[in-house]
Amino acid sequence: MRALYQQAIDQHRHRIFSFAHYSLRIKEDAEDVTQEVFIKLWQHWQKIDHEKLGGWLMRVAHNSVIDHVRKQRPQQANVDHYADVEEQVAQESEEGSLDEDGFKSQLQAAIKSLEDPFRSIVIMRDIQGMSYEEIQVCLELSASQVKVYLHRGRRKLRENTQLRQLFENQLSEKSEVKQAGPSGQ
């Protein structure tokens, strides 16, 4: 049994950790979630349908993430773990020299700021490449609900004002470079 358990850990740990990391954006919390998930797997080993192990693990991870998000909320007024990154992003944006990392960092912050289940579905589908069927099982939603939530989640992501601002800055930066190009030669 231990060998099978070890095999399950090896097979799923990166996906669980990754999901938790993009959902919470705090490495330590993501590690806690990963540990919780695999402890629960050990505890419920004999009750689980092992053919649906991946879905079961993601569902446990999803529930655990929701618990952590609830715990994080009151603390965020005092300790914002992303403040540094976002401040840097804003500064670079003002200077008009935003790099790709800054955009991705802002993108991750925007994903994290989505409400559930939009956040979980965007992460599962677009970052982790899970199929609609897998997401359905994990979140206990219908296929059409998954699709609607995914599209709505993406739209909410695009509505993020900071992200849009960064994109428009990049565009204008590029067009300025284009305009300056011929005259500079």
Added chain:
Amino acid sequence: MTKVKVMPSNTESQCYFIQLQIDGYLDGDLSEAQCGVFMSHVQDCSGCASEFRYAQTIQDAVLELPQMSCADSVLEPIHRLSAAEMQPAVGVRSEPLSSQIWELLNSVPAYFRYGFPAAAVAVVAMVIGTNITSPVGSVEPLVASESVEQYSPEDISQALDELNVAIDYLNRLSQRTEVMIGDRFLVSPIQDSINASFQKAGIRENNPLDNGPI
């Protein structure tokens, strides 16, 4: 059944319609004909073209986000746990006795949950009431005549106070269960029993029964 969406005629609605289809286009969910309509509109409309470019940029950036790696050290405690020969029966919780009792109580219907303890308390109260009112010279076989001298009026008064508290508690319990166990089944029999006992004991004139909730 697939819904057939018809492109609206005015420009504003067309833009709205096209922008709703952006995700469908990016996911490859649109039919060939829908793709054609979508692309021809995007090529002619700068607003929709900009929106589409933005959506595509975001989508590409999200798809490019890497899968995070979970360090081995994160799972070390898990390995230690499983190595400690912990059986899967760990799933059977070793909770404290109090929470197990509470769980058991929660699993039974409310009327039983409150009614059973209430009835138990009532029985105890009736037994106490009967014992403390042992009348002098009573012919009742349950009342021991030699025990009369063992209780002073203060003892009886204190016992009655305690009984009043118990009855008050039972009243509150019966209200919570929302069933008629209070007046009909608990309080009246106790009251009758106590009154009868005190009558037999001949000490009714100077006892504090009148002050309580009975």
